[in-house]
Every structure is written in C-alpha cells, then in structure tokens.
Amino acid sequence: MSPPLPAHPFANDLVQFLGSALLMSAFAMLALRRMTSLVRIFALQGVLLTLSTLAVAILSAETHLLFSAIFTFAFKVVLLPAILFRLLNRLRIQGEVEVLVNVPSTMVLGLAIAVFSFTLAGPISELASTVSKGLIGVGLASLLLSFLMMISRRKALTQVIGFLGMENALFFSAINATYGMPMVVELGVAFDVLVGTFVFGIFFFQIRETFESLDLKHMDTTSME
Amino acid sequence: MILTAIVLCPLLGALVMGIVGHRKGADALNVLFSFLTFGLSLLLAFRVFTDGPVTGGAEQLYSDGFSAIFVVITGGVGATTSLFSLRYMAIEKAHGHLGAERTRLYLALYQIFILAMLAVLVSNNLGILWVSLEGATLATVLLVAWTRKPASVKAAWKYFILCGVGIALALFGTILLYFASEKTLGPGGTALLWTHLNGVKTTLEPTVIGLAFIFFIVGYGTKVGLVPLHNWLPDAHAEGPTPISAVLSGLLLNVALYAILRIKVLADGSLHNHLTSRLLLGFGLVSVLLASLSMWKRQDIKRLFAYSSIEHMGLATFAFGLGGPVGAFAGLLHMTSHSLIKSAIFFVVGHVVQTSGSQKIPEIRNLGERTPALARALTIGGLAITGLPPFAIFASEFLILSTAVSRAPWAIPPLLLALLITFAVLFRRIQEMTSASEAPAFPSSPTPTLTFYPVWIHFGLALVIGLFFPDSLGRLFHTALLSIGLTHGQ
Numbered sequence: 068m069s070p071p072l073p074a075h076p077f078a079n080d081l082v083q084f085l086g087s088a089l090l091m092s093a094f095a096m097l098a099l100r101r102m103t104s105l106v107r108i109f110a111l112q113g114v115l116l117t118l119s120t121l122a123v124a125i126l127s128a129e130t131h132l133l134f135s136a137i138f139t140f141a142f143k144v145v146l147l148p149a150i151l152f153r154l155l156n157r158l159r160i161q162g163e164v165e166v167l168v169n170v171p172s173t174m175v176l177g178l179a180i181a182v183f184s185f186t187l188a189g190p191i192s193e194l195a196s197t198v199s200k201g202l203i204g205v206g207l208a209s210l211l212l213s214f215l216m217m218i219s220r221r222k223a224l225t226q227v228i229g230f231l232g233m234e235n236a237l238f239f240s241a242i243n244a245t246y247g248m249p250m251v252v253e254l255g256v257a258f259d260v261l262v263g264t265f266v267f268g269i270f271f272f273q274i275r276e277t278f279e280s281l282d283l284k285h286m287d288t289t290s291m292e
Numbered sequence: 293m294i295l296t297a298i299v300l301c302p303l304l305g306a307l308v309m310g311i312v313g314h315r316k317g318a319d320a321l322n323v324l325f326s327f328l329t330f331g332l333s334l335l336l337a338f339r340v341f342t343d344g345p346v347t348g349g350a351e352q353l354y355s356d357g358f359s360a361i362f363v364v365i366t367g368g369v370g371a372t373t374s375l376f377s378l379r380y381m382a383i384e385k386a387h388g389h390l391g392a393e394r395t396r397l398y399l400a401l402y403q404i405f406i407l408a409m410l411a412v413l414v415s416n417n418l419g420i421l422w423v424s425l426e427g428a429t430l431a432t433v434l435l436v437a438w439t440r441k442p443a444s445v446k447a448a449w450k451y452f453i454l455c456g457v458g459i460a461l462a463l464f465g466t467i468l469l470y471f472a473s474e475k476t477l478g479p480g481g482t483a484l485l486w487t488h489l490n491g492v493k494t495t496l497e498p499t500v501i502g503l504a505f506i507f508f509i510v511g512y513g514t515k516v517g518l519v520p521l522h523n524w525l526p527d528a529h530a531e532g533p534t535p536i537s538a539v540l541s542g543l544l545l546n547v548a549l550y551a552i553l554r555i556k557v558l559a560d561g562s563l564h565n566h567l568t569s570r571l572l573l574g575f576g577l578v579s580v581l582l583a584s585l586s587m588w589k590r591q592d593i594k595r596l597f598a599y600s601s602i603e604h605m606g607l608a609t610f611a612f613g614l615g616g617p618v619g620a621f622a623g624l625l626h627m628t629s630h631s632l633i634k635s636a637i638f639f640v641v642g643h644v645v646q647t648s649g650s651q652k653i654p655e656i657r658n659l660g661e662r663t664p665a666l667a668r669a670l671t672i673g674g675l676a677i678t679g680l681p682p683f684a685i686f687a688s689e690f691l692i693l694s695t696a697v698s699r700a701p702w703a704i705p706p707l708l709l710a711l712l713i714t715f716a717v718l719f720r721r722i723q724e725m726t727s728a729s730e731a732p733a734f735p736s737s738p739t740p741t742l743t744f745y746p747v748w749i750h751f752g753l754a755l756v757i758g759l760f761f762p763d764s765l766g767r768l769f770h771t772a773l774l775s776i777g778l779t780h781g782q
Contacts, residue, residue, distance in 0.1 A: 190499055195471070210464060214457060226453055233460045240464065244471045249481050251352075252419030256463070259426045263456070266430055270437070270449060277442045 078126050079198065085119035086202040089239060090181070093209040096232060097173050097216050105228050106151045112235050113143030119199075120242055126198045129246045135253065139238070142257055147231065150264055154224070158271060173219050177212050184208035191244070199243045206240030223274055227267045234260050294339055295348035295355060295414050298332045298363065301325065302407035306400050313396030319378050322399045326367075326374035329406060333367030336360055336414075341768060345775060347416070347487070354416030354487055357772035362550050363413050365628060369542045369635050370406045372746035376639045377402070377535035379743035383646050384533075386740065398438060398533070405431040405539065409547045418484045421551060422459070422466050425515065428544060429455045436532035447527035454524040455514055462511025468504035469558075472496045486554060490777070493561030502567055505559040508552060509571050515548035517602045518609060519579040526586075529598035530651070534642030537594060541601040542635030546627050549605060553612060557777050572613030577703055579606025584710040587717045591653050593641055596721060597634065600677060603714060604630045604685075610707075611692045612778070614699050617770075620778040622691035624769050629684030629754055636750035637673040640666060643742045644725070659726045667726040669747050674722045676754055678715040684757035 092112045099105050117140045124132030188204035195203065213232030220226060234256075241248050248256075305325030312318050337360040339346055345356040355363065381398070384390055390398075408428035415421045429452070437448035470484055476492045477483040489496075510521065517525040529537045556568045583603035590596040604626065611623030641651075647663055648656045659667040676683035689711070696703050757765065773779045 187503070191468070191471070191503070194475075194497060194500065196475075207464075210460070214460075217453065217457060223449070230453070230456050230460070233457070237460060237463050237467065241467045241470075244467060245474055246479065248419055248467065248470055249417075249484060251481070252417065252423070252466075252484065255420055255423035259423055259430065262427075262430050266433060266452070269434070270445075270452070273437060273440060273445050274449065277440065277445045 078122065082119065082122045082126065082199045083201065085115055085122060086199070086205045086239075086243075089115045089119065089235075090205050090208055090212075093212040093232065093236070094174070094177060096228070097177050097212060097219075098170055100170070102222075102224060103152075103155060105225065106148055106155065109151070109228050109231060109235075110144055110148040112232065113139065113148070116143060116235055116239060119239070120247075123197070123199050123242055123246070127246060131250065132242070132247055134250075135242070135247050138253075138257070142261075143235065146261075147264060150268065151224075151228070154268055154271060158275060173215065177215060180211045180215060181208040184211055195244055197243060197246060202243040203240060206236055206243060209236035209239065212236075223267075223271060227264075230267075231260070231264075293348060294332065294336050295346060295353040298329065298336055298367075298414060299353070299407065299411055301329045301332055302403045302410060305329070306403035306407060309396065309399040309403055313399040314392035318395065318399055319381060322402065323371070323374045323378055325403060326371040326406065329410070330367035330371040333363045333410075337364045341771060351482075351485055351487070352417050352420065353414050354485075355414050356775040357768070358553075358776035358778070359413045359550070361624070361628070361768070361772050362546060363410060365546065365631050366406065366409050366413065366543050369631055369750075370409075370539065372749060373535050373538050373542075373635060373639075374402070376538070376642070376743060376746045377533075379741070380533075380535055380642050380646070383740050387646075394438070398435065401431050401435050402535075405435070409543055412547050412551060416485050416487055418469065418486060418489070418554070419466055421554075422463055425462075425512070425548065425551060426459050428547070429459065429515070432528075432532075432536065432540060432544065435536045436528045438533055438536075439531075441531070444531035447524075447531035451524040451528040454521070458511045458514025458521060460511070461507050461514075465504045465507030465511055465555075468500050468507065469555075472500040472504065472562075486558075489558050490561075493558045496558070496562040498563050501559050501562040505555060505563075505568055506571070508555045509568075509575065512548050512551045512555075513575060516545055516552065516605050516609065517579070518575045518606065519582040519602065522579065522583075522602050525602060526595045526598040529601070530592055530594040534594070534638055534645065537598070538635040538638035538642075541598065541638060542631040545601060545605050546631055549608060549612075549627065552609075553778065554776070556612070561777075569613045569615050572609050573700060573703070574613075576606045576608070576610030576613055577706065579603065580610065580710045581706055584713045584717075587714060593644065593651050593653055593656065593721075593725075594638075596653070596718070597637055597641060597677075600714065600718070601630075601634055603710070604634070604677075607689065607692060610703070611688075611695070614692070614695050615778075616695065616699065617773070617779045618691060619695045619699065620773050621769055622688050622695060624773060625684065625757075626688035626692065629688055629757060632750045632754045633673065633676045633683065633685060636747045636754075637670075637677060639743075639747050639750075640669045640673055644670065646740075647742075653721055653725060656725045658728050661728055663742070665744060666742065669744065669751075670722055671726060672751055674718050676751060678718055679711065680715075682755060682759045683751075684754040687758050687761065 092108055095108050117136050120132055120136040184207040185204040188207050192200045192203050210233055213229045217226050217229035340355055340360040347354050408424050411424035412421050433448050433452045437445050473489055474483040476495050477488055482488045514521040559568045580603050583599045587599045608623045608626045611619050644666055645651045679685040679689040
C-alpha cells in the first residue's frame with residue numbers, strides 16, 4: 068500500500084507512550100470498582116490497541132497491520148463493548164464490584180507482577196527485530212494483570228472482562244514481538260473470542276435463572292462434593 | 293482430499309443437526325454421521341500407514357502416523373458414544389428430562405465437538421490447532437451446563453474460566469513460538485506450520501522456545517487435567533450428561549496431551565537439554581499421586597472415575613517424560629487403552645446412574661440383584677482400569693514401570709503406592725455398589741432396556757490388545773512414534 072513514511076523523531080516515543088497507556092489501563096481495571104466504568108476502560112483499551120497497532124503499522128510499513136488495526140477497532144471498540152453494555156442493561160447490573168482481595172493489596176501484587184514480567188521479557192526483547200520490541204514486557208505484564216483480575220474478583224461479568232483483557236494483552240504482544248500472527252490465525256482467534264462472548268452471554272442468563280444473582284458467591288454455596 | 297473430507301463430515305453433521313435436530317430420528321442421523329466420520333478416519337489411517345504422511349488444504353492440513361492413530365481413536369470412540377447416547381437420551385426422554393430443543397442443541401454441539409477435536413489432530417498450523425482446541429472447550433461448556441441444574445451450571449462456569457485462562461497462556465506460547473520461528477522461516481503463513489518448523493527446529497532460539505514450552509505445558513496442561521491445574525475436570529465430568537463425560541475423558545484429554553507432545557518434539561530439537569522431559573515427568577507424577585489420594589473420599593461415582601482419568605493422563609504424561617522408544621511406546625499404548633476403557637466405564641456408569649436414580653455411591657446398592665449385567669460390566673471395567681491382567685492397561689503400566697526402573701528409579705515407590713491406592717479404593721467402592729446390602733432397597737423402577745454393545749466392543753478391544761498384542765498394531769505404533777520423532781528421547 069503506502070511506502071514507509073520517513074520516521075518522525077516522535078514516532079517511536081508515540082509507540083512507547085501508547086504502550087505505557089495500555090499498561091496503565093490494565094492497572095485501572097484492577098483498581099476500578101464500578102461495573103460500567105470497567106466496560107468503558109475495556110473500550111478504551113481497544114482504542115489504545117488500535118492506535119498502537121496503527122502507529123506500529125506506519126512505522127514499520129507493514130501494510131497488513133493496517134487491516135489488523137481496522138479490524139481491532141471494529142471488533143474491540145465497537146462490537147464487544149456494545150455487546151457488554153447491552154448485557155449490563157438487559158441484566159440491570161449496577162453497583163460495585165465485590166472483590167476477594169482488597170484493592171491496595173491487589174495493586175501491590177500488580178506492581179510485583181509488572182516487575183517480574185519486565186525481567187522475564189528482557190532477554191526476549193533483545194532478540195526481537197521489531198520497531199517496538201521494548202513493549203513485549205508490557206504485553207506480558209498486562210496479560211498477568213488481567214489474570215490477577217480474573218482470580219481476585221467475584222462477579223461473573225468482571226471475570227469476563229478480565230478474560231477479554233487477557234486477549235487484548237495477547238494481541239498486543241503479538242503485534243510488538245512479531246508484527247502480528249499470520250492473518251488466518253488472527254481471524255480464528257477473533258472468531259473464538261466472539262463465540263466465547265456469546266457463550267458468556269448465554270451463561271449470564273443461565274446463571275441468573277438458576278441462582279437469581281450474577282454474584283458467584285451464590286454459586287459457591289451450591290453443594291458439590 | 294481425505295483430510296478435508298474428515299473435517300467436512302462432522303461440520304455437515306453439525307449443520308444438519310442444527311436444522312433437523314429436534315425432529316424424530318435425528319439421533320439416528322447423528323449415529324450415521326459419527327460412523328461416517330469413523331469410516332473416513334480409518335481410510336485416512338490406511339492412506340497414512342501405506343503411503344506415508346498426507347498433506348492437504350494448501351499445507352494447512354497434515355497427518356502423520358502419530359496423528360492418524362488419534363484420529364482413529366477419536367472417530368471410533370465418537371461413533372460408539374453416539375450409539376450409547378442414542379439409548380441414554382431415549383431413557384432420559386422417558387424420564388421427562390428433556391425437550392426437543394434441548395436434543396437439537398445436544399446433537400449439534402456433539403458434532404461440533406468431534407469436529408473441533410479432529411481439526412486439532414489434522415491441523416498443520418499450530419495457530420489453527422490452538423483455535424480448534426479453544427473451539428472444543430466452547431462446544432463442551434454448553435454441553436456440561438446442558439441439564440441446567442445449579443451444580444452443572446456452576447461446573448460449566450468453572451470449566452469455562454479455568455480452561456479459558458489456560459488456553460490464553462497457550463496462545464502466548466504460540467506467539468513466542470512464532471516469534472522464534474519467523475527469524476528462520478520468514479514472516480507470514482509458513483512460520484507456524486508444523487512440517488516447516490520440524491525442519492528447522494534445531495535453529496530455533498532456545499531461550500524463547502524454553503519459555504514458550506512452559507507456557508504451552510501450563511496452558512494445554514490445564515486441558516489435560518494435570519495437577520495443579522485439574523480443578524475443573526472432576527466437576528465437568530460429574531455434572532455433564534454421561535455421554536459427554538465419556539468423550540471428555542476418553543478423547544479431549546488425549547487431544548490436549550497430543551498438542552503438548554507435538555510442541556515437545558520441536559522444543560527438544562531446539563533445547564538440547566532435559567527441560568521438557570523433566571517438566572512432563574514432574575507434572576505426570578504429581579498428577580498420579582494427587583489423583584489417587586483424592587479418590588479416597590469420593591462419594592460420587594462419576595467424580596470417582598474423573599479422578600481416575602487424571603491419574604491415567606498423569607501416567608501417560610509421565611511415560612512420555614521418561615522418553616526413549618519404550619517410554620513413548622508405553623505412553624501411546626496407555627492413552628489408547630485408557631480411551632477405550634474409560635469411555636466404556638462411563639457408558640456403564642451412565643446406565644447405573646439412570647437405573648439407581650442417583651450418582652452418590654452410598655445410594656447405589658444391590659446392583660448385582662437389580663441389574664446383573666450392569667454389575668458384571670462395572671466389575672470388569674474396574675478390573676480393566678486398575679491395570680489387572682489381561683487388559684491393555686496392564687501392558688502399558690508394566691512397560692511404564694519397567695522403563696522407570698532404569699530411567700527414574702526414584703519414582704517407583706510413589707508410583708506403586710498410587711496404583712495400589714487406586715486399586716483398593718475402586719474395588720471397595722465397586723463392591724459396595726454391586727453386592728447385596730442391608731440398606732433399604734430403593735423402590736426399583738422398571739428397568740428400561742439398556743445398551744451394552746458399545747461397552748463390550750471397547751472391553752473386547754482392550755482385552756485383545758492386552759492378551760495378544762497383535763504384531764501389526766505394535767508396528768503401527770512404532771511407525772507413528774518414528775514419524776513424529778518421539779522415539780529418540782534423552
């Protein structure tokens with residue numbers, strides 16, 4: 068498509084900035100308590116992901132990344148948040164997220180995870196040949212932070228957003244380590260995520276119907292051996 | 293051609309079931325499609341073992357001896373399970389447990405599940421392999437929640453979240469693998485194709501591959517049910533409909549372990565150390581031990597056998613960790629015989645639960661008097677699964693132990709202890725259920741006609757393998773292991 072643009076001195080900084088913003092958003096997810104703000108942060112993460120993909124695409128002149136950026140926008144900024152907001156409305160979910168571990172301790176744990184991820188990703192970054200290789204650590208950190216969110220929250224919907232956050236982090240790592248996976252794989256992954264979101268949706272109604280609440284603590288009292 | 297056909301057949305089946313699944317006779321159609329898939333899988337295996345590996349679909353599909361064996365197992369157990377579920381569902385319907393819409397959902401998802409597993413097995417692209425394995429999870433999640441009882445919805449949610457997390461970690465592993473391979477293979481389509489990767493495996497960057505393998509074994513290991521990532525497995529097996537427990541246990545766990553083994557071959561080529569084998573040994577041994585100890589207090593018959601599945605997958609993992617020609621051979625034999633025997637046991641257990649009206653062991657009594665055929669089948673299943681001669685699991689466990697004597701002698705005492713505990717617990721429980729007891733007899737409902745063909749087919753095959761061990765089968769296994777390169781271990 069377009070020839071590589073002459074590298075602007077700020078271009079690299081922009082990529083780094085978007086990466087750190089993504090890491091911030093992963094931390095924000097850990098700290099936020101309101102359900103609607105969580106979905107908004109998820110949409111924001113989608114925007115950051117799109118911009119960062121776009122920036123890397125222009126910097127590296129990899130045209131297929133432009134398609135990934137458009138696709139990410141349609142999928143993660145428009146479609147998925149729309150589905151999630153619709154679910155929030157239809158299930159009339161409001162109010163606060165109940166947490167298993169209190170927020171300050173989760174944040175401290177999150178910091179430790181971030182440090183660990185950067186240490187782990189350091190040697191790998193040196194092997195990478197992409198323009199944004201320093202950001203592999205950000206990808207790994209966001210992955211583990213979303214994982215932390217999944218295990219430290221109780222509500223079904225929060226766990227789903229954690230799951231989608233993990234997928235965002237994986238996509239981000241793929242972009243920064245290798246300019247994205249082969250197209251067929253990326254499409255397949257997106258298809259799985261979409262089907263997964265629908266299955267989650269079906270589940271919400273089943274859980275609500277069976278337990279009359281979306282709080283998983285009601286599920287915990289269901290006796291199983 | 294044959295590779296495309298083997299994926300298209302269950303896909304077509306799923307579409308047909310989605311359209312006419314609620315009509316009368318749809319379940320018979322389900323059996324037809326399953327047997328058609330089985331026929332195709334036999335055809336594929338014949339091609340592979342006479343002419344060598346087959347590639348198709350612009351290199352995206354590939355099957356060598358190793359995957360062909362699993363394709364045949366998946367096709368075969370998928371077919372007999374559809375036969376069993378015909379009867380099982382008829383009885384459930386007679387009890388008024390399900391409507392036409394539920395049947396349609398069940399049948400369509402069953403075909404999609406088989407499709408996803410076959411896609412894992414014949415996919416050459418490790419990215420598509422990931423996508424298919426995730427697809428298999430998505431299909432079975434709704435099947436586990438199928439009865440809509442609180443316990444089953446809870447079990448399905450747990451399954452979904454845990455396997456979702458696991459599979460996400462495996463995707464990170466896939467990204468790392470792609471990262472390492474695009475340096476030599478160049479970016480684009482070929483860098484995730486197993487056939488190409490296998491050619492350049494010695495040049496892949498070891499630090500990246502080592503890390504990738506850890507992500508893979510944790511990710512796919514969650515699906516194999518390796519301890520400590522096994523938490524979802526007993527719940528999902530116990531709360532789903534029994535035909536699904538049979539295919540989860542007999543097929544899905546195998547397919548996930550198959551994925552790990554594919555990656556292990558690549559990682560071994562790059563690493564030149566014992567990392568992969570040691571990880572498999574460790575995870576395997578811990579699984580065997582913890583599963584056998586967990587069986588001690590189980591009061592739920594399906595949960596009891598679910599823990600036994602964890603134990604056997606642990607044993608197979610351990611065997612591949614031992615490596616070498618004999619270790620790998622024992623692992624493959626163990627996976628095959630476990631598939632046959634465990635799915636047959638779940639068929640029996642399904643009928644036991646249906647005729648007793650409960651899956652709690654203390655409430656299942658007097659089986660020998662009420663349904664002698666079921667009691668016989670359950671006892672034989674117990675003999676076969678605990679590894680008594682002359683069944684096939686005896687042969688594989690014997691091989692595993694005798695390899696361990698020379699390669700990992702420290703593992704012998706815990707292994708023997710675990711096997712002994714399993715044996716004692718299972719027999720005690722089976723004996724409690726079958727023998728006559730003073731406990732008040734349950735109002736025995738008129739026994740519906742049960743189906744035993746699939747059960748005896750499976751036990752019969754396991755017996756033939758254990759007793760005679762046909763030479764031709766041994767040669768097939770050997771070719772299979774050679775074709776993937778699992779025979780030269782450390």
